[in-house]
Structures are given as C-alpha cells and as structure tokens.
Amino acid sequence: xxxxxxxxxxxxxxxxxxxxxxxxxxxxxxxxxxxxxxxxxxxxxxxxxxxxxxxxxxxxxxxxxxxxxxxxxxxxxxxxxxxxxxxxxxxxxxx
Amino acid sequence: xxxxxxxxxxxxxxxxxxxxxxxxxxxxxxxxxxxxxxxxxxxxxxxxxxxxxxxxxxxxxxxxxxxxxxxxxxxxxxxxxxxxxxxxxxxxxxxxxxxxxxxxxxxxxxxxxxxxxxxxxxxxxxxxxxxxxxxxxxxxxxxxxxxxxxxxxxxxxxxxxxxxxxxxxxxxxxxxxxxxxxxxxxxxxxxxxxxxxxxxxxxxxxxxxxxxxxxxxxxxxxxxxxxxxxxxxxxxxxxxxxxxxxxxxxxxxxxxxxxxxxxxxxxxxxxxxxxxxxxxxxxxxxxxxxxxxxxxxxxxxxxxxxxxxxxxxxxxxxxxxxxxxxxxxxxxxxxxxxxxxxxxxxxxxxxxxxxxxxxxxxxxxxxxxxxxxxxxxxxxxxxxxxxxxxxxxxxxxxxxxxxxxxxxxxxxxxxxxxxxxxxxxxxxxxxxxxxxxxxxxxxxxxxxxxxxxxxxxxxxxxxxxxxxxxxxxxxxxxxxxxx
Numbered sequence: 330x331x332x333x334x335x336x337x338x339x340x341x342x343x344x345x346x347x348x349x350x351x352x353x354x355x356x357x358x359x360x361x362x363x364x365x366x367x368x369x370x371x372x373x374x375x376x377x378x379x380x381x382x383x384x385x386x387x388x389x390x391x392x393x394x395x396x397x398x399x400x401x402x403x404x405x406x407x408x409x410x411x412x413x414x415x416x417x418x419x420x421x422x423x424x
Numbered sequence: 425x426x427x428x429x430x431x432x433x434x435x436x437x438x439x440x441x442x443x444x445x446x447x448x449x450x451x452x453x454x455x456x457x458x459x460x461x462x463x464x465x466x467x468x469x470x471x472x473x474x475x476x477x478x479x480x481x482x483x484x485x486x487x488x489x490x491x492x493x494x495x496x497x498x499x500x501x502x503x504x505x506x507x508x509x510x511x512x513x514x515x516x517x518x519x520x521x522x523x524x525x526x527x528x529x530x531x532x533x534x535x536x537x538x539x540x541x542x543x544x545x546x547x548x549x550x551x552x553x554x555x556x557x558x559x560x561x562x563x564x565x566x567x568x569x570x571x572x573x574x575x576x577x578x579x580x581x582x583x584x585x586x587x588x589x590x591x592x593x594x595x596x597x598x599x600x601x602x603x604x605x606x607x608x609x610x611x612x613x614x615x616x617x618x619x620x621x622x623x624x625x626x627x628x629x630x631x632x633x634x635x636x637x638x639x640x641x642x643x644x645x646x647x648x649x650x651x652x653x654x655x656x657x658x659x660x661x662x663x664x665x666x667x668x669x670x671x672x673x674x675x676x677x678x679x680x681x682x683x684x685x686x687x688x689x690x691x692x693x694x695x696x697x698x699x700x701x702x703x704x705x706x707x708x709x710x711x712x713x714x715x716x717x718x719x720x721x722x723x724x725x726x727x728x729x730x731x732x733x734x735x736x737x738x739x740x741x742x743x744x745x746x747x748x749x750x751x752x753x754x755x756x757x758x759x760x761x762x763x764x765x766x767x768x769x770x771x772x773x774x775x776x777x778x779x780x781x782x783x784x785x786x787x788x789x790x791x792x793x794x795x796x797x798x799x800x801x802x803x804x805x806x807x808x809x810x811x812x813x814x815x816x817x818x819x820x821x822x823x824x825x826x827x828x829x830x831x832x833x834x835x836x837x838x839x840x841x842x843x844x845x846x847x848x849x850x851x852x853x854x855x856x857x858x859x860x861x862x863x864x865x866x867x868x869x870x871x872x873x874x875x876x877x878x879x880x881x882x883x884x885x886x887x888x889x890x891x892x893x894x895x896x897x898x899x900x901x902x903x904x905x906x907x
Contacts, residue, residue: 337781344739344784345746345761346777347769356778362840363731363782370728370798373805380800381807383630384616384856385880389659404523410753417748420759 331361425450426586427903430495430643433589437484437494444484444494448477448538451496455540455587458907462563464572464581466501467509468541476538483536491646493536498588500579501542502549503529503634504623512625513547513557516745516752516771526623527655528592528634535650540588544578547773548742549599549627551575552845555836556775563832564607565904566870570829573603579637580607585907590638590647594624596631597730598824598849601861604637605824605873608863608902610890611637612644615880616856617662619648620655626741628734629660631853640900641862641890645669648883664881672884673891678712680889682876683817687723688848694827700865700872701823704893708821711892718817720809725802726851727843732786732799733854738776739783745771778839807855814879819889823848824861824873852877860886863899871899 332340337357341348348356402415411418425447428436436442452470459465473496480494499505502512504522511517525533532539546556554562554577564572565585572581576593580603583591593600595613604611612635619634626632636647649669655661684705689698705715747753747767754770757763772780786795813820825845835842852859857877864874878886894900 336785340781340785340788343788344777344780345743345764345768346772346780347762347765356781359778359839360781360785363778363843364785366840366843367728367731367782367786367795370725370732370802371794373722373725373802375798375801375805378801378804380797381804382800383660384807384854385662387617387660387662390656392656401523405749408519408521408523408750410747410750419748420757420763422760 332357332364426454429640430589430638430646431640433495434491434646438489440484444477444480444538445474447494448473448496448540451540451588458585459587461568462565462581462585462587463560464543464562464578464585464587465498465541466511466513466544466559466578469508469539473538473540480536480538490535492532492650494538495589496538496540497532498540498543498579498582498591499529500545500576500591500593502545502594502625503592504625505529505539505542508542510542510625511558512549513545513559514772514776515558518558518752520751524623527620527657528624528651531650537650543582543591546575546577547776548625548738549575549594549596550738550775550779552598552602552842553835554578555832556773558773561832564829565907566607567829569831570870571606571832573606573829575599576637577603580604580609583607583609583637583639584904586903590636590643592634592651593637594632594634595853596628596734597853598846600635600637601824601849601859601873601875602846604861605875606829606871608871608899609637609639610641610644610860610862610900611635612648612860612883612886613852613858614648614652614883615662615858617660618858618881618883619651620658620661622655622657628737629741630737631734641860641887641894642670642673644860645673645887667884669884669887672888675888676712677708677889677892680708680713680819681817682708682713682715683718683813683820684715685720685723685813685820685822686717687720688822692826693823696865696867697823697828697872701821701874704864704874705821707893707896711896716817718813718820720813720851722802722805722809723851726806726854727847729799729802729806730850730854731782731843732795733803735779735783736786736796737783739780739787742776742780747771775839803854806851810855810857818878819882819886820877822875822877824875828867828870828872848875856880858883858886860890862890862893865899866902
C-alpha cells in the first residue's frame with residue numbers, strides 16, 4: 330500500500346503531529362515502505378482464526394469499587410507546563 | 425572489583441571483605457572515566473547511590489541483607505524513579521521528574537540494591553540500535569564504532585563495559601535479547617505478565633516486558649528473583665507463584681529436548697553466527713540434550729504483524745503526551761490544536777512519530793479489520809506454532825540476530841532494514857513466551873548471540889540451561905578491551 334500526500338496529511342492530523350512542508354515527501358516514502366512490509370500479512374488466510382489480544386488469554390481483573398488512591402494533585406501539577414489555582418492552563422478554547 | 429559477577433560480589437559483601445560504599449565509589453569512578461566513550465548513562469545518581477550504599481552496608485552489618493543488598497545496578501530510563509528524571513530517551517520527557525516509583529525499581533530498593541543511574545535507550549524503546557535517543561547514540565564497548573543493539577542498549581553497554589554490575593531492560597520485540605547478543609551478555613525476557621509493568625513507560629502494552637541483563641545466567645536468576653511476582657497495580661500481571669530461580673541452576677540437562685526451528689537457519693543468517701550455534705548444539709548434546717529440527721511455519725509473518733500491533737498500541741499509549749499535564753510544551757501555541765500538534769512534533773523524534781502515524785493509520789476508520797484485527801489473528805497463528813513446537817521439544821534454540829552488531833549510522837535512515845534485524849526475537853513477544861539470550865562465540869572480535877525460548881513460565885529452566893552451558897564455555901567471561 331502506497332500513501333500519497335493527502336493520506337499523510339490526514340494521518341498526521343489524526344495523530345496530532347504537525348508536519349512541515351519539507352517533511353512530507355520523506356515521511357510519505359518511509360510510511361509507504363513500512364506499509365509495504367506490513368502488507369505481507371495479507372498473504373495468509375486468517376478467516377477462520379480468532380484474534381489474540383493477551384498471550385495468556387486472561388481477562389481484566391476486577392476489584393471492589395473503593396477509593397484506594399489519595400489526592401496527589403500538587404505532586405502531579407508540580408511537573409505541569411502551566412497551572413493556576415489547581416487547574417491546568419491551555420490556550421483559550423471558547424471565545 | 426568490576427571483573428567479578430553479581431553472585432561473587434554478593435558473597436564478598438556478605439563476608440564483609442568489601443563494602444557497598446567502596447564498590448559503589450569504584451563504579452561511579454569508572455562511569456566518570458569511561459562513559460564518555462560509551463554514552464550508556466543518561467543520568468548518573470551518584471549522591472543517592474552513595475546513600476543507598478551506606479544504608480546497604482548498615483543492613484549487611486545488621487544481618488538482614490539479601491543477595492542484591494549493596495549491589496550497584498543501573499535501570500533503563502523508562503522505569504519511573506521517584507524524584508529523578510525519567511526521560512525515555514526523549515526530548516518529550518527531558519524535563520519529567522517522576523512523581524512515583526515503578527514496581528520493579530521499588531522491589532530493588534526494598535532488596536537494598538544501589539542504583540547508579542538511568543541508562544540510555546532508543547526513544548520510548550522504539551528501536552534496535554539505541555541511535556534514536558535524544559541524548560545521542562550509545563556505543564558498543566566491543567567496538568565503539570558499532571551499536572550496542574537496542575532498545576536497551578544503554579543497559580547492555582553499561583553492563584558489558586563494567587559500568588554497573590547488572591541492569592534492568594525491557595523487551596517489546598527483542599530489546600533485551602538483541603543487545604545482550606551484541607554485547608556478550610545474558611539477558612532474559614520473562615513470560616508476559618511475570619514482571620510488573622507498573623511505572624514502566626508504556627510502548628506496546630500487550631508486548632512490553634521487563635527483565636534482567638547481566639553477565640551470567642546465575643546473575644540473571646538473582647535479578648529476576650527480585651523483579652518477578654504478581655502486582656495488583658498492573659492489570660495484566662499474572663498471579664503465579666515465583667519459584668526459586670537459583671535452586672535449579674545446577675540441574676542436569678540429561679534428556680533435555682532442544683528444537684532448532686528450520687525457518688531461523690535459512691537465508692540471511694550470518695555464517696559465523698550459524699557456526700557458533702552449531703558448536704553450541706554439540707555442547708548441549710555433550711551435556712545430555714537431544715537436538716532435533718522443528719518448524720515455526722508462520723515465523724515470517726511476525727515482523728509484519730508486530731509492526732501493526734506495536735505501533736497501534738504506541739499511538740494510543742503516546743496520546744497522553746499532549747503538552748498539557750507534563751512533559752514538553754511548545755512555545756506560544758496559537759490554540760489548543762496547535763499546542764498538541766507542535767508539542768508532539770517538537771517533542772518526539774522521527775522514529776517515534778513514524779510509529780505513531782503507522783499506528784494511527786492502522787486504527788483509523790475503515791482499516792481496523794485489515795490491519796489490527798488481521799495482526800491479532802496472525803498473533804494467534806504464531807502462538808499456535810510455539811504451542812505445537814513445545815509438544816515435541818522442551819526449548820527452542822536459535823540466533824538472537826541475523827548478524828553481529830552493525831555500524832552506527834548504517835541502518836538508521838532505512839527503518840525497514842532496521843526492523844528486519846529483530847526477525848528472530850519478535851515471535852516470542854507476540855506469543856508471550858520467555859526467552860534468554862546468551863553469548864555463543866565471537867567473530868572478528870564481535871560477540872555472537874543465541875537465545876533459548878521456552879514455554880510459559882519456564883524461566884527457571886531457561887536459566888538452568890544457560891547456566892549449564894556457561895559451566896562448559898567461557899564466552900561470558902570475556903571482557904571488552906579497555907573496560
């Protein structure tokens with residue numbers, strides 16, 4: 330599978346990664362090369378095979394619905410790029 | 425001191441012929457003198473290491489020490505260590521001081537081990553050469569023009585360069601075993617779920633597994649004893665009793681059935697590596713093992729399936745790096761979308777961005793069945809191959825990589841050629857089975873690696889087999905010149 334510029338721009342947008350104009354040709358070529366490698370999967374018929382998500386096929390453990398974590402807001406916000414009054418600051422979203 | 429193994433140093437500490445403070449000072453001095461040539465450490469934590477060493481000496485004096493008490497280790501810089509930078513080799517986390525401690529490193533703290541610092545890695549563990557780190561490439565102590573392998577290349581170079589006694593690594597597609605093979609170390613990837621992933625920064629959660637890297641199988645047994653065990657904080661941790669990994673090291677290999685997968689000895693395998701494994705086969709036969717050919721018929725589908733599953737999971741895991749709560753944030757964002765896009769574009773390196781984009785594409789509307797679901801189905805075929813093989817044999821013997829360590833810069837511009845270097849290691853991650861890599865010889869001064877893969881939870885047996893091999897060979901005792 331070979332990608333074109335529009336595909337790559339769309340993927341980059343979905344991934345929320347800014348791509349400069351200069352980066353697009355090389356990115357397109359490298360992603361196409363990787364997809365070509367991946368497409369070797371299509372050589373085998375897997376219509377009768379069930380997907381495997383966890384090697385040991387265990388299911389998620391459940392626990393009682395009890396509070397087990399204490400509030401760590403100050404510790405977590407100490408490493409944030411910008412906070413104010415216990416809130417994370419981002420550019421204005423609504424005018 | 426640094427020529428001794430973990431097991432020998434542990435004895436010396438217990439006998440009080442050596443103190444942990446002396447040992448720690450010795451390694452810190454070596455790091456200062458020699459790591460300029462390797463770049464194996466991202467962060468050296470000299471001050472806390474000496475505090476831990478003093479505490480370990482007090483614990484030994486009080487008579488309540490364990491085998492790891494006072495032993496200077498290093499941790500791959502994707503294990504969160506509280507109050508210290510945990511960078512994952514990324515600009516994104518260059519300023520990240522972890523507010524919590526990973527389960528693995530906490531277990532080492534509880535065991536009284538000393539941490540000398542955090543080792544270099546491919547950015548977010550995505551790579552096979554430790555060249556994609558924001559902190560520059562790590563060099564192989566056996567030939568500093570060559571890569572140490574990756575992604576746990578910093579840990580590999582630090583142990584092989586005698587800049588720590590042993591180290592932690594993680595293995596998502598071979599990231600413990602391939603660097604162990606490139607640097608003449610013994611490295612174990614445990615069964616998926618054996619070692620807690622809590623506090624290990626996630627790359628591909630259904631494949632990631634932490635494990636030990638050391639000079640011998642005996643040392644790996646001591647390391648794994650501390651690392652392994654159930655952890656309620658890891659939702660995929662497995663509740664299975666942990667055996668005494670050292671107790672069975674001396675067991676006989678008589679009657680052991682070893683399988684050689686014919687697909688792994690086909691075109692593309694370096695002749696010297698192939699010869700080294702043939703020689704190892706003879707050694708195992710002399711130790712009483714029976715060797716036969718087996719088949720893993722879907723092995724060639726492993727790399728394509730891996731490069732869907734790992735990037736898909738990575739694209740989801742790495743969506744948390746958004747410039748809002750922690751990590752890198754771009755300057756002067758125009759709006760929220762610009763904040764996300766530029767923080768990620770500037771914070772991540774090229775390979776990480778590529779894998780996020782491949783994963784994003786594979787998971788995007790209309791492509792899920794063709795990519796992610798298809799890859800999960802192939803994952804079952806690969807698991808079935810292993811289960812069928814283990815009906816006939818106890819363990820599988822094969823190379824860790826198609827060639828010895830390659831030159832720095834040789835493959836970095838061609839992602840697909842770099843991906844193909846993991847052809848022999850990726851299957852074990854997809855199937856979730858354990859594997860141990862160990863040195864099998866040298867060619868032109870470069871180490872040649874082999875690995876033994878076993879059924880689920882066969883770590884004790886793998887360590888036993890590797891240990892028995894190391895009783896009759898001396899590849900693991902060789903040290904790189906100048907280190």
